[in-house]
Amino acid sequence: MLRAAELVARVMEGGNLTDAFERMAELHGSWPEKTRAAVRDLAWSTLRDYGRGDAILRQLLHTPPAIVIHALLLVALRRLEQRPEQAHTTVDQVVQAAAVAMPGLKGMVNGVLRNALRQRAQWPQWIDGDEEARHAHPRWWVERARVDHPERWKALLAAGNQRSPMALRVNRRRSSVDAVLAELAADDIPARALGADTIVLEHAVAVARLAAYAEGRVSVQDAGAQRAAVLLAPQAGDRVLDACAAPGGKAAHLLEMADIELLALELDPQRAQRIERNLARLGLQARVQVADCSAVQQWWDGRPFDRILADVPCSASGAVRRHPDIKWLRRDEDIAAFALQQRRILDALWHTLAAGGTMLYVTCSVFAQENAAQVSSFLRRHADAEIVPIEASPDCQLLPDVDHDGFYFARLRKRL
Numbered sequence: 001m002l003r004a005a006e007l008v009a010r011v012m013e014g015g016n017l018t019d020a021f022e023r024m025a026e027l028h029g030s031w032p033e034k035t036r037a038a039v040r041d042l043a044w045s046t047l048r049d050y051g052r053g054d055a056i057l058r059q060l061l062h063t064p065p066a067i068v069i070h071a072l073l074l075v076a077l078r079r080l081e082q083r084p085e086q087a088h089t090t091v092d093q094v095v096q097a098a099a100v101a102m103p104g105l106k107g108m109v110n111g112v113l114r115n116a117l118r119q120r121a122q123w124p125q126w127i128d129g130d131e132e133a134r135h136a137h138p139r140w141w142v143e144r145a146r147v148d149h150p151e152r153w154k155a156l157l158a159a160g161n162q163r164s165p166m167a168l169r170v171n172r173r174r175s176s177v178d179a180v181l182a183e184l185a186a187d188d189i190p191a192r193a194l195g196a197d198t199i200v201l202e203h204a205v206a207v208a209r210l211a212a213y214a215e216g217r218v219s220v221q222d223a224g225a226q227r228a229a230v231l232l233a234p235q236a237g238d239r240v241l242d243a244c245a246a247p248g249g250k251a252a253h254l255l256e257m258a259d260i261e262l263l264a265l266e267l268d269p270q271r272a273q274r275i276e277r278n279l280a281r282l283g284l285q286a287r288v289q290v291a292d293c294s295a296v297q298q299w300w301d302g303r304p305f306d307r308i309l310a311d312v313p314c315s316a317s318g319a320v321r322r323h324p325d326i327k328w329l330r331r332d333e334d335i336a337a338f339a340l341q342q343r344r345i346l347d348a349l350w351h352t353l354a355a356g357g358t359m360l361y362v363t364c365s366v367f368a369q370e371n372a373a374q375v376s377s378f379l380r381r382h383a384d385a386e387i388v389p390i391e392a393s394p395d396c397q398l399l400p401d402v403d404h405d406g407f408y409f410a411r412l413r414k415r416l
């Protein structure tokens with residue numbers, strides 16, 4: 001429990017959860033898979049529960065405690081909700097953990113948790129009386145959801161608090177959905193097909209259990225993310241740009257779909273290495289270059305692209321259940337900053353698209369400012385741009401559900 005609390009504390013101090021977890025897992029290389037999964041699950045689910053634990057703690061504490069103890073209490077409350085039948089064991093374990101982290105506060109932790117247990121019947125009322133706790137999202141986020149999705153905001157927020165589905169993308173150059181489904185069935189991994197290359201697993205499993213992964217026959221990629229390559233529809237011989245490419249999921253899908261010449265750009269050199277590793281595992285080739293895609297003069301050779309994938313940096317609000325730390329780290333004003341960055345990238349990339357070529361704009365956001373509003377303003381600035389509809393709609397806003405995360409897609413064609 002202390003390890004999960006350390007991860008939560010890292011996020012409360014402004015750190016990235018996935019990075020913190022990877023560093024911790026590296027440090028404890030001998031952890032069995034079960035321990036790794038348990039630490040991960042507890043940290044992730046505590047952070048997904050944004051605001052709920054604090055609504056309870058506010059009733060029991062006058063001042064917020066030191067960060068590591070605060071995090072430990074949140075983890076403890078999460079565990080008490082998950083396993084009410086083991087309440088006393090949980091309290092004992094948390095008190096022992098507090099004795100390691102801050103021995104002087106052991107008694108306080110014990111007192112708060114025993115008090116919390118005594119008043120357990122009140123928790124639903126405390127949570128319900130606080131809007132952030134009720135939806136387990138920051139207030140500004142609830143407000144944006146309400147304004148941007150007036151019909152579906154409650155379902156959208158509820159979906160953000162669920163566990164994310166695990167989906168595979170079959171490398172059609174090496175296997176097929178049917179063959180992989182048969183392999184999974186033989187390994188007792190329940191799964192179903194969803195679309196041309198997509199399989200959704202009933203429960204998440206460690207990739208180490210998937211021989212098809214190590215052998216480059218499948219990749220782990222959200223089913224929503226897999227729509228990008230399908231919508232861009234690369235054709236043999238196309239010159240294609242993936243402008244924001246790491247870790248290379250969509251780049252690899254494009255290369256699996258057609259014999260194309262692909263340039264994959266990535267700003268972050270370390271993340272760029274992940275593209276190389278992924279392509280090597282799948283037996284695919286592309287030119288990978290570390291560059292800021294919006295500084296066109298630094299990387300473009302002047303030959304226009306037939307297709308461009310602009311999978312821009314965004315709030316990731318559509319993938320919040322996968323990255324629950326973003327509820328804690330993002331601020332309302334960050335959305336405008338992302339929108340500005342996206343606008344710069346779109347305007348710069350447009351110059352590199354051939355007349356008649358297609359650019360697919362993608363975010364994993366559910367906020368209109370990064371999505372439909374961004375595209376409308378792009379169309380107003382570029383008279384030579386037109387929308388290519390997606391299933392009879394000008395664009396496509398996927399909201400998170402049992403099959404996929406939230407994504408936004410808009411297809412833009414440069415007039416001839």
Ligand SMILES: C[S@@+](CC[C@H](N)C(=O)[O-])C[C@H]1O[C@@H](n2cnc3c(N)ncnc32)[C@H](O)[C@@H]1O
Nearest residue numbers: 244245246247248249250266267292293311313
């Ligand atoms: C949404 S992720 C891309 C995911 C990727 N397309 C995939 O499917 O695996 C956005 C990526 O863009 C990178 N990035 C951010 N700003 C960039 C820029 N100006 N130029 C190039 N890459 C950028 C980020 O480091 C991040 O890796």
